[in-house]
Amino acid sequence: MIDTFDLLVKTNFPSIKRTDLETLQVNLGYLCNQQCLHCHVDASPRRKEIMTAETVADVLRFIEHRKIKTLDLTGGAPEMNPQFFSLVSQARNMGVHVIDRCNLTVLLEPGFEDTAAFLADNKVEVVASMPCYLEENVDAQRGKGVFHQSIEGLRLLNKHGYGIADDLQLNLVYNPQGIDLPPSQDVLEPAYKKELKQRFDIEFNHLYTITNMPIKRFGSTLVSKGLFEEYMQLLKTSYSNDNLPGVMCRTTLSVDWQGYIFDCDFNQMLGLPAGHSQEKTHIIDVIDSELKGDDIAIMDHCYGCTAGFGSSCGGALI
Ligand code: SF4
Ligand code: SF4
Structure with missing residues (x-):
């Protein structure tokens, strides 16, 4: 895989600072049952x-001490970490809103058949990847057979009340197939709702459109196809200052599987420590730090x- 870090270092992106910390986004590990083309x-x-388990305990200590409102769990497949279930239960007992990506x-994997029921019992918000409502596009991006399994997964979640009951939020994520920006979320969401309802009788709450990042597997694909410069030009010429306050x-503070902090999940994957520091910092070492203004x-x-x-x-910011 081609590393795009050196191609991204030099930048004229405006400087930005932290405000109040609301969300802890925790990466529970890189193990996943899939291997998608766009995976950052x-x-x-x-x-x-x-x-x-030791690092999970550190995460819970930080959440309690800092009165974090939202715990956003990502991976890999976060559910495949055996600590997932206890982390979710303990965070929910503290009154924290939990998101499972x-x-x-x-x-549908063997051994995970009870996961949907567990998520529903704990009122966990589910945010699920569904890059298209067409089989060929999903399978091309996420692997053969993934579309039909995803539909089965959505049916299972609907069966448990997700996307139907007010307190069981099911939100889907769209990302473009190639080197395009996502279309308007407000336009795409009704189209998704109509297609998924008509074809598969599936319900969900919201559609989040997410731009592909020129890093890791997607970045490498861009470089190997000679499209990296073209994609960066597209991102830069489409810059909107109105989006800057909402990044x-x-x-949000991002935490990696070892407990080190980053400014976001993308920076985590690039190995770019929080706040431009040279060294990585552990979450426990900032438990009493202000962070706001950094x-x-x-x-x-x-x-x-x-x-x-x-x-x-x-999803979209404006
Ligand atoms: S995009 Fe998500 S489902 Fe696909 S390989 Fe990456 S972590 Fe797994
Ligand atoms: S979320 Fe990450 S990639 Fe996006 S503007 Fe902030 S630091 Fe940059």
């Missing part, structure tokens, strides 16, 4: 890096968050 984590069934197919790194580590990939309608883990 480079996750796969072969990855061994997963968060230990679920790839849907994991819900997620201002209110510089955010930026590089050229940040244009992926501000291009077009903007992009974040919660």
